[in-house]
Amino acid sequence: MSSNGANVLLVGQLYQDFILHVDEFPAEDAKKRASKLEIRSGGNCGNTLMVLSQLPSVQTWCMTSLGPKEEAGSLLLGLENQGVHTSTCVFHDHGVNPSSYVIHAANTGTRTIISYNEAQDITLSDFQQKVETAMSDTKQHFTWVHFEGRNIDNAVQQIDWMHNKAIKENWRDRLTISVELEKPDRENIDTFLDKGDVVFFSKLFAEKRGFSDAPSFLKAYSTRCRPKSILFCTWGAQGATCLQRATNQILSAPALNIDQVVDTVGAGDTFTAGVIYGLSHGFNVLDVLTFSCELAGRKVAQTGFDQLKQQLDARWNKALDESHHRAFT
């Protein structure tokens, strides 16, 4: 890790989320008024960035494919206000920005989601150019690059280039590459397995592969991952499990006990932010797990991602301050 703290690039798809609050889900062909409209940046990488950017001594960067720059203002504003760098975003003259429409019904608590995405994939040359420019402008290399599990074939090219560049320039030992296997049906998703120093699995992924608990899934799949990789699998209300390939040690942490589930959107993405933060700041693996479960639990207990850090247990705020202090001394 650089002495200036972590310098984290997230590669994925940002969405503009329109959350429409209605008293009840509309009947087909009806007209309804929403009592409230929230417009937020969403998508896995957007959610993770909203959490990560609240924590001390992390620089955050977003690489995502969007439509015309002049129409992306409000989509990027929320991230930029949090200090996330967006100069790594790739704009296209045509098309509209990816968006999600969430109908939140008050009487049932359901969230019905219609999403739209016509964004082009990020090409290898876009990726190379954005990474080179960001690192040359800031005179810092990235300490962590995280890839969402989408457009796998393109992403694999980008990972290989990043990996080789860091080896050639002699900073591969200070770079963590992480990959996410959340949606089990994404084309060629399994090629991601041996691409990460850190690998994130979802409960859905493990279940669709025939497993009913995280430890057995991780044990079975670990042999397909990189020799020194660290694997994480979240399991909803049952917390999360981690397997370190170097030792084959398996650790688990329970989910945070919360009074009421308020909003589960982005809970997994919040867990991811916790892991990136903890491993970047020298937490031991059990602390990483516990911290990430606490962070995800606090998120589930509130709407959205604002002020999540302030909700953390005093112990963690102390650890965060210390890691901040360490990073800058």
Added chain:
Amino acid sequence: MSSNGANVLLVGQLYQDFILHVDEFPAEDAKKRASKLEIRSGGNCGNTLMVLSQLPSVQTWCMTSLGPKEEAGSLLLGLENQGVHTSTCVFHDHGVNPSSYVIHAANTGTRTIISYNEAQDITLSDFQQKVETAMSDTKQHFTWVHFEGRNIDNAVQQIDWMHNKAIKENWRDRLTISVELEKPDRENIDTFLDKGDVVFFSKLFAEKRGFSDAPSFLKAYSTRCRPKSILFCTWGAQGATCLQRATNQILSAPALNIDQVVDTVGAGDTFTAGVIYGLSHGFNVLDVLTFSCELAGRKVAQTGFDQLKQQLDARWNKALDESHHRAFT
């Protein structure tokens, strides 16, 4: 009418419409992908402006209440590209722009609509300032001011001020004030009845007031309208009816015979555009009715409002060219 053609101000609520095309209406709590997303300017006044601005020798102006100016760009762009003046729009620093989310299901053809509007009303002083500035900048008075039937108490103040100003400045005979009574349940909507030189009624309004045909409705309600006013009532597939109070003559025109109903959104607003255009350009009342029904029919036979003028019968394009010629000679 001014020798430079019509100079028309529409006062109403512009909406950003997000039209989501899905294969079928989603079940509550499901996740769906839309195959297409259209983002358009909508709302009654936006629809009428999209049509009116296609026709020759009309200057069009939009007065609507919006959120922050920097977030209204895409909402106004469609109108501005059509030549609609938007300097009469009223912006507010807080809040979001009014928006409508239309779920268009391909299998049933239904349109389920969720709308959101927290825009503040346009105050009398906003209205006065915008009207004075527009007329002083262009050195032209408005020849037509149309009011959507919303925020009735405020609108009535604006109508009275406009009426008195034009009398004082001696151009009231060259100004038409029109009002729209579309939604029967809008608070104090009946105070609009005697506020217009031209009054637009919807089928829904007439039905909710206990009538089952346009002529009997207009006959019964005409006594509550201004002595020289002209009243219009649309009746869906049965066309439209007009009553001129000066003579009490009732005229009707059938709806256009079209092969297939493609998109009925804004059909009434298109009819309104036809009436404003025809009466502004010296069409006789039967021609106004027939022209407006044809225009509305062409709209129903296509998606959106683009290129509507080109769809008109040759007769009408000739009349439009002649009215253009007349206006400028």
